[in-house]
Amino acid sequence: MTTVSACWRALTDLVLGADARVRRRVRLSMIAVWGYSISSVLLVYAMQIGLVARVPGEMLLAYMWVGMTTFYLLVRTDWSTRLGSPGMDLPQCLYALVAILFAYAITGPVRSSVLMMIALVLVFGMFTLSARQVFIMGAATVLGLGVVMATLVQLYPAEFDPKLELIKFVLAASTLPAVSAVAFYVAQVRGRLVQQKAELRKAFDRLQDIATRDELTGLVNRRHMLSLIQQAMQRQQRAGEGFCLALIDLDHFKRINDLHGHQAGDAALRHFAETARAELRQTDTLARWGGEEFLLMLPSPDPGPGGALQALGRIREALQAQPLADGSLRLGFSAGITEHPAGEALDLTLERADRALYAAKAAGRQRTEVLPVPAPRERPLVKPAQV
Numbered sequence: 001m002t003t004v005s006a007c008w009r010a011l012t013d014l015v016l017g018a019d020a021r022v023r024r025r026v027r028l029s030m031i032a033v034w035g036y037s038i039s040s041v042l043l044v045y046a047m048q049i050g051l052v053a054r055v056p057g058e059m060l061l062a063y064m065w066v067g068m069t070t071f072y073l074l075v076r077t078d079w080s081t082r083l084g085s086p087g088m089d090l091p092q093c094l095y096a097l098v099a100i101l102f103a104y105a106i107t108g109p110v111r112s113s114v115l116m117m118i119a120l121v122l123v124f125g126m127f128t129l130s131a132r133q134v135f136i137m138g139a140a141t142v143l144g145l146g147v148v149m150a151t152l153v154q155l156y157p158a159e160f161d162p163k164l165e166l167i168k169f170v171l172a173a174s175t176l177p178a179v180s181a182v183a184f185y186v187a188q189v190r191g192r193l194v195q196q197k198a199e200l201r202k203a204f205d206r207l208q209d210i211a212t213r214d215e216l217t218g219l220v221n222r223r224h225m226l227s228l229i230q231q232a233m234q235r236q237q238r239a240g241e242g243f244c245l246a247l248i249d250l251d252h253f254k255r256i257n258d259l260h261g262h263q264a265g266d267a268a269l270r271h272f273a274e275t276a277r278a279e280l281r282q283t284d285t286l287a288r289w290g291g292e293e294f295l296l297m298l299p300s301p302d303p304g305p306g307g308a309l310q311a312l313g314r315i316r317e318a319l320q321a322q323p324l325a326d327g328s329l330r331l332g333f334s335a336g337i338t339e340h341p342a343g344e345a346l347d348l349t350l351e352r353a354d355r356a357l358y359a360a361k362a363a364g365r366q367r368t369e370v371l372p373v374p375a376p377r378e379r380p381l382v383k384p385a386q387v
């Protein structure tokens with residue numbers, strides 16, 4: 001990254017925020033900043049040429065800048081979320097509406113043009129407000145305009161001709177609902193899109209879950225485990241981070257099914273998965289390899305098979321400490337551990353783990369055997385593409 005783009009990034013992070021959601025909201029608030037800035041320039045000019053009296057002009061300027069700064073800070077610091085309105089959309093629209101009505105009262109002969117700013121507020125609302133909020137906004141606009149016009153006619157009859165104000169009000173009151181209706185429609189479509197997006201995301205997550213998880217235990221399934229191992233093998237080729245595999249098989253599992261029924265067998269599989277997961281690190285991956293067989297992948301190189309032995313020891317102790325259901329059923333397992341050396345075909349590593357597991361079963365079960373990796377010249381190497 002060049003220095004210029006790094007500086008630009010730092011500046012935009014400072015102004016808009018680093019969080020993507022906050023950035024999007026602050027960007028939308030910039031529409032209001034734009035509107036207030038243009039209005040401020042015009043207002044200062046109008047004060048200078050005597051179109052607007054100094055005191056009300058300065059009051060309106062203060063109102064606009066205090067509001068603009070406050071809303072910017074609330075959205076930028078995300079305090080707005082704590083206040084229950086992340087984008088401060090409706091409050092910003094209503095605040096701007098008050099500013100426009102205020103401007104209408106003090107801008108003399110150009111007051112009718114000020115009403116055009118209401119369109120800007122409604123366009124802002126179209127993309128930020130919900131359908132219900134657009135309705136509130138439209139009603140507040142017509143009502144606010146009516147109240148301000150009636151008050152001005154009452155207070156300054158010489159300056160505000162009732163007939164003229166009535167024509168302007170009827171015109172605005174009949175146009176604004178049409179604009180609001182469009183905004184309402186857009187807001188409804190937006191609402192539906194947001195809902196459909198959430199439903200699609202849920203369906204996608206569910207499909208991903210089905211494709212990668214074992215339904216009974218919630219563990220990674222065999223297919224996904226294979227792709228995770230392949231990723232680990234690629235990392236190993238690039239960065240030399242090795243890993244161990246432990247093939248685990250529950251002991252005498254058939255007996256559980258035979259004595260307690262298939263459902264008890266399912267509960268035992270779930271119990272093993274939960275207990276094992278609680279004992280493993282975030283970086284370890286446990287998969288249901290098939291039936292009552294599980295495959296554990298532990299990033300190695302540091303603790304190596306020793307670390308895997310410790311992990312399996314912890315799981316064994318936890319299973320002994322937490323018997324199943326009525327307390328009479330304690331799960332035990334045998335396991336075979338081996339390391340995966342860089343460049344070895346996965347089948348060979350799995351076959352070694354299987355032999356280690358077989359040795360553990362043959363030696364009386366409820367134990368773990370480690371089969372070391374043969375010396376390099378004794379084992380066939382494969383290219384990464386053959387993995």
Ligand SMILES: Nc1nc2c(ncn2[C@@H]2O[C@H](COP(=O)(O)OP(=O)(O)OP(=O)(O)O)[C@@H](O)[C@H]2O)c(=O)[nH]1
Nearest residue numbers: 249250251252253254255257262263265266291292
């Ligand atoms: N309840 C249940 N049982 C399963 C599931 N998958 C496999 N099994 C059962 O697991 C049992 C495995 O039996 P065996 O292969 O003889 O192994 P074992 O009884 O654990 O004996 P050892 O491995 O030699 O200790 C079989 O009875 C399978 O039906 C499952 O999803 N749910």
